[in-house]
Amino acid sequence: MNFGLTDDQEMMRDMFARFLDENSTLARVRAAAPSGFDDALWRGLAEQGALSIRVPEEVGGLGLGLFDAAILMEEAGRTLASGPLAETLVTARLLAQLGGEATAELLDRVVTGTAVASLAFHDVAIAPVQWIGGGQCAEAVIARMGQEIVLISVPETARAAEDNLASTPMAEIDLAAHPRITLATGTDALETFAQGVEEWKLLISAGLAGIGREALKLASAYACERKQFDQYIGQFQAISHPLADLLCDVDGGKFLVWKAIRDLADGAENAGAAISLAAWWNADAATRAVAQALHTFGGYGLTTEYDIFLFNLRAKAWPLVLGDPQRLLEEAGRRLYAGEAAALPDVGAMPIDFDLGEDARALTDEINAFFEANVTPEMRETFHYSWEGYNPELNRKLAEQNLLYLGLPKDVGGRGLSAYAKTAAMDALELQGYNNPAAGVTQMVSLIIHRFGSEELKQDVLPQIMRGEVICSLGYSEPGSGSDVFAAQCRATPDGNGWRIDGTKMFTSGANLSSYVLMLCRTNPDVAKHKGLTMFIVPLKAEGVTVQPVYTFQDERTNITFYDGVRIPDSWRLGDVDGGVRTMSASLELEHGGGFAKYQRAMLHAAETLCREISHQGQPLIADGSAQIRLARTTANLWASELIAFRAQWASMEKKPNLAYGPMAKMFSSEKFLSDARDLLDLTAPLSLSKRKGAVAEINMFYRHAQGATIYGGTSEVHRSMIAERALGLPRTRG
Structure with a gap:
């Protein structure tokens, strides 16, 4: 097992972190509004090699893996980098894979930061008018059009700036109205493009994890400075405990991205579902994390004098370019339980191992x-x-x-x-x-x-x-x-x-x-x-x-x-x-950081068994989209619980600093065990009320068993205080 970066990746992360700390300060982020694009930052990122990370070496790129790009995106999220970085990383790779000589000059300009290219998520033949991430500054867009993958040239006059939620450089463009060339046709071309969209989901997820983590850090620092009733507000459990919960959610989201990349590298059966769940999870976790962080600031969080609102808006805006994140959970359900295939990108080297x-x-x-x-x-x-x-x-x-x-x-x-x-x-x-x-x-x-x-x-x-x-x-x-x-x-x-x-x-x-x-x-x-x-x-x-x-x-x-x-x-x-x-x-x-994942797994398997046996409107319940969504959500909770526990075990085995990793594993998994036990009992009702031998009795038993999970071995409240103090640096909340 390994949760550590390679030495080269540590150096790369440090390099990007230092550059972004200096060149994507929150003052610079504010200055980039309303366009949401910082040209000087963009050229600087290009000089650092950021834009060519996923471009193969044979065409002049760095040829690094998807995990390396995710490391960059997490730093970009932490610093709210102003520009369509996830879109550009994917588009540069697609230009290299599909463009050939016809697009060599554009590719060179993209990776050197003198041009921006983006991608459209939906078939232009069906949806010619689309919102494009980075559309205000993108002179070209790669898209699917029926059985073709095309490169659409977008004139500056068609890239109208439009005020939007987070001052990102998105734009609505009529893609069918502008010149285009065909890059490739056929099944392989469509597969390559679809792989790019899947890659974008993981990159934006990594960026959202960075946003969520930094927002919680800002909130915790404020809670250590702000006094109310002659006490630092971080001493109030009403402040510290929600932040502790959300730290687990944000870390779990990052690890779900890592798991998806690991699964892709291993050719795992559920790799496609892992992508969808990572994207859904991080869109949700980042939104809740930044909202709670802003709430910690109280009324000051609503003012533009404090930076936390920038994280709040950006966390919401980044994933919504794709559409409703809830559809990602639906997608995961189909991939897990309805046999829906996914285009799986080649991720390259992956040092993280579970x-x-x-x-x-x-x-x-x-x-x-x-x-x-x-x-x-x-x-x-x-x-x-x-x-x-x-x-x-x-x-x-x-x-x-x-x-x-x-x-x-x-x-x-x-x-x-x-x-x-x-x-x-x-x-x-x-x-x-x-x-x-x-x-x-x-x-x-x-x-x-x-x-x-x-x-x-x-x-x-x-x-x-x-x-x-x-x-x-x-x-x-x-x-x-x-x-x-x-x-x-x-x-x-x-x-x-x-x-x-x-x-x-x-x-x-x-x-x-x-x-x-x-x-x-x-x-x-x-x-x-x-x-x-x-x-x-x-x-x-x-x-x-x-x-x-x-x-x-x-x-x-x-x-x-x-x-x-x-x-x-x-x-x-x-x-x-x-x-x-x-x-x-x-x-x-x-103690090595346990948890309840083994029970969560057994409970999920019992629910899957029942959903195959229970008839719903003339077909097995598991064929119902709503049931698939709920089973997929339980799967995500199980995976995140397991990964958080693995991190605790790895930190213990490798003698790494342990920032309440054990309490995080116990508290998070017990709370998810309880919430999923309630939901799966509902999903399989009224049969689940019975104690008949087999999966029915198991679901019934797990619901009752889960009630004690958040109490035995220390209540969730005790562990939340430990997480707040050790992992977030908040004041002691216990006597």
């Missing part, structure tokens, strides 16, 4: 072979996504094959998998229908015992855990503290050579099945709350422990546990007295 690797594939095969050899139909009947799916026999067998504690380091006795292989393993287990939250918690406990436990614990308890004979639960949450584990009030007081534990723990999932609970207890009430905590292992069969069931509507049991004078020796303490926070942090090495 492949989990050979080790991951080998582990998947190993897990599949294990389940085939060891799991009976009777066992499968007991599988459940919660702790209630725990099977002691299967747990021991998994331990024997070293398939139980997949993320646990080898020095503890675990498999020591990379984050990538662990992700593949979790997906493989999900496909087997087996979830084992008990193993995830128990391996955390075993790591803490190994790092901080006494010799007694290491000799008596740890071997039981490693053999798969017992499982452990967590005693963190309390009735009054929720996600604030540092507010624990369950007391541990010295008692002879040991400790007495008194108090209550809430949501002690698995306590009815576990042998031990990892307890965070208050040992010093006179210091800061996070400094007066100590960690213990407590046997759940000890005298004074009561486990009371708490049932949820998710078909999941959790527990409330009571500790009344429970006595344990000091040897069952983990780490230093009042050092519980440090002890607890040892488990963080097992």
Whole structure:
């Protein structure tokens, strides 16, 4: 897996960033209005080689890949570059591919910045009058006309300036009224032109991601300066949390562009749909990001003295030259579920890679072979996504094959998998229908015992855990503290050579099945709350422990546990007295930025199955355009969730700065899991109300399961605060 640019691409991005920072300042952007075209900037971009990035080397271009052009477009979006850059990049390539000697002189003028050429998105034979991106300054337009690809010469008199939403150089032109030459005819020519349109979708998407990111940056900086009620407004969660949400959306959009290019490079089956979804997503995400950014400025955001309005208008204007972005989602639905073919451009080299690797594939095969050899139909009947799916026999067998504690380091006795292989393993287990939250918690406990436990614990308890004979639960949450584990009030007081534990723990999932609970207890009430905590292992069969069931509507049991004078020796303490926070942090090495993508994927597959079975107006529901749209939207949410989680894993594995990437993965995927669960339950109703075995029961179960996704492991509100602080630099919003 790789989320990093090559050294050459880093240098190229830095070069373009410096040039655009100096030559596309917001003062220059304002000065370019109302034409929306900065001739000096344009010639400067040409001198930097920007306009020839996608032109093949054999005709004098740089011959770089689509990803290189996307890097340029993201910087152009960030700086609101004044000119039809996406259109020009595509047109220059089309002139090189289709024009030959007849257009060599024009191509040279385009890549040197002395002429502008653009493209028409619709067949001129059907729609002769069209809006053209950069039409005010374009002396030529490439278009389809029936079975021909033509180059239309547009005189200056036909390029009438027209006031428009964002002062971009668009113009409405009667393309049939001007001289034209035929560049090429036939299927191959039409395919090449259609590939250019697909390429434009990805380039404009990358530009929109740049616009959205910069708008959020401006809003965050303002929220760190502006005070209201004697507080910086960035401290108000009503300000910081929407920005955190939108940062996930904008980053997800950029990664969807990357995925589409990666899929094109790999010849993936759904590459065409990936293009459509990336374009739709970024048009939507950028619009919402700039609107929220402007809102952060309050009334000042409405004035022309502040620059944020420029981002607001430009984010809306760039994609709308193509038309309604909602049609891109419809297009994605047809490409995914109706067999619609797409013209797939040659993207060239692509360094970004989402492949989990050979080790991951080998582990998947190993897990599949294990389940085939060891799991009976009777066992499968007991599988459940919660702790209630725990099977002691299967747990021991998994331990024997070293398939139980997949993320646990080898020095503890675990498999020591990379984050990538662990992700593949979790997906493989999900496909087997087996979830084992008990193993995830128990391996955390075993790591803490190994790092901080006494010799007694290491000799008596740890071997039981490693053999798969017992499982452990967590005693963190309390009735009054929720996600604030540092507010624990369950007391541990010295008692002879040991400790007495008194108090209550809430949501002690698995306590009815576990042998031990990892307890965070208050040992010093006179210091800061996070400094007066100590960690213990407590046997759940000890005298004074009561486990009371708490049932949820998710078909999941959790527990409330009571500790009344429970006595344990000091040897069952983990780490230093009042050092519980440090002890607890040892488990963080097992975290690599997870999320709910595996559940989202299974839910989508269940919905697809039902949509093929449910009849709607005499045909399968999946043939309905509305159903295709909703499944396509779920697909986009799944892909974005997966990519955001991959970024967190990659950053962890490569020791990159981690700007709340893990919280982004958890929060984003849990929220999308919940919203899509609601929508897919609606889509497949009323059948989805049933708990009939198969896909129907799965959809029903996923809807109930998703309700807890935004709560367990830290609520979305907690994670939004972490994202706002770490990724956007906003003030701390929590006490």
